[in-house]
Amino acid sequence: MKSAVKSSKVNRAWLNDHVNDTYVKLAQKDGYRARAAYKLQEIDETLHVIKPGQLVVDLGSTPGAWSQYVRRKLSPKSATGGGAASGTLNGKIVALDILPMEPIEGVLFIQGDIREESVLAELAEKIQGEKVDVVISDMAPNLSGISSADAARVEHLVELALEFAHDHLKPEGVLVAKVFHGGSYDILAKRFRETFMTVKRIKPKASRDRSSETFLIGMGLKKG
Numbered sequence: 001m002k003s004a005v006k007s008s009k010v011n012r013a014w015l016n017d018h019v020n021d022t023y024v025k026l027a028q029k030d031g032y033r034a035r036a037a038y039k040l041q042e043i044d045e046t047l048h049v050i051k052p053g054q055l056v057v058d059l060g061s062t063p064g065a066w067s068q069y070v071r072r073k074l075s076p077k078s079a080t081g082g083g084a085a086s087g088t089l090n091g092k093i094v095a096l097d098i099l100p101m102e103p104i105e106g107v108l109f110i111q112g113d114i115r116e117e118s119v120l121a122e123l124a125e126k127i128q129g130e131k132v133d134v135v136i137s138d139m140a141p142n143l144s145g146i147s148s149a150d151a152a153r154v155e156h157l158v159e160l161a162l163e164f165a166h167d168h169l170k171p172e173g174v175l176v177a178k179v180f181h182g183g184s185y186d187i188l189a190k191r192f193r194e195t196f197m198t199v200k201r202i203k204p205k206a207s208r209d210r211s212s213e214t215f216l217i218g219m220g221l222k223k224g
Contacts, residue, residue, distance in 0.1 A: 023206045027065070033102075034065035036138060038206035040176070041069055043215060046202060049174045052076055052090040055132050057123070057168070058107075059114060059161055060139030060178075061095035067107045070136070074106075094126045114139070114160050124168070131170040137161040137177040140213075151183030158188050166195055166221065174219050181212045192218045 023035035030037075044050050050073045058067045075087030089106040096110045096119070103109065108126050112119035139161065141153035158177050165175040175196070179188050192199045196218030203214040 032065045032068055033063040035206055037065035037069045039204040039215070040066050040136065040138075042204040042206065043176055043202050043217060044069075044073070047174075047200065047217060047219070049134055049176065049217070049219075050074075051133075054134055055092045055127060055130050056094075056134045056136065057127065057132050057164070058093060058095040059135065059137040059164070060097055060157075061109070062097035062099040062101040064095070064101050064104050064107075066136055066138055067093055067095045067101075067104050071104060071106055092127075092130075094123065096123055114157075114164075120164070123164075127168065131173070132165075132168045133170055133173055135161060135165045135169060135173070135175045135177075137175070140178060140180075148183060151180075154180050154182070155184035155188060158184075159191070162191055162195055162218075165218070169221055171221050171223075172219075173221060174217065176215060176217050178213055179216050181214060189216060192216050195222060196220055197222055 021035065023038050027033070027035045027037060050056065050070055052074050054074065056070050058070065061067050070093050071089070074089055074091035074093065093107045094110070095101065095107050096112065096114060098111070098113045100111055101109050110119065110122055110126060112122065114120065137158070139157045141150070141157060143150045158179055161175065161177050165173065169175065179185055189199070197220035198218070200217040200219070201214055202217065207213050
């Protein structure tokens with residue numbers, strides 16, 4: 001009974017924080033599906049990675065806030081603001097998630113598990129042999145609370161994003177990937193340094209203070 005009461009208090013506290021969250025309110029105002037859009041926005045405004053004319057692949061896309069942000073950046077002459085999908089799309093966006101995602105105008109969506117070869121093959125088919133300008137990955141596993149197991153799950157998903165980027169990015173391409181401080185962070189940071197000429201780490205203001213998430217950005221593939 002005590003644990004149920006405690007859980008109820010935690011849920012109420014989370015709901016209160018969520019409702020009063022600045023970025024939640026901004027997302028509602030700007031038409032984004034989630035506050036996560038502002039994490040990508042800060043990364044992009046800092047490093048200028050997303051530009052009209054690009055091919056962008058969004059891994060772990062649901063509910064679609066990152067794809068909405070990219071859609072807006074690829075339509076710079078759009079008359080409407082926020083997360084609305086509007087204006088002529090100058091570029092291409094392919095999104096992938098294991099969960100369903102409500103359609104976004106101009107975004108090609110694949111529902112599937114990136115860990116499956118058939119899904120990776122479908123993703124490769126959607127980009128039609130083109131080299132990708134930017135891969136953005138907000139993928140995260142369902143965490144169990146067992147640190148060693150969770151670290152392994154996080155590492156595996158980021159490794160898959162790294163492998164996809166290595167195989168499909170243009171030489172000057174960029175990978176933005178969510179990672180977590182913990183058992184796998186140093187390993188993943190090392191893999192980024194081995195794969196890319198420049199590696200940056202950014203914890204956006206929209207990431208909650210209590211969250212261990214941060215983002216690694218790899219720019220320019222190393223040869224070989």
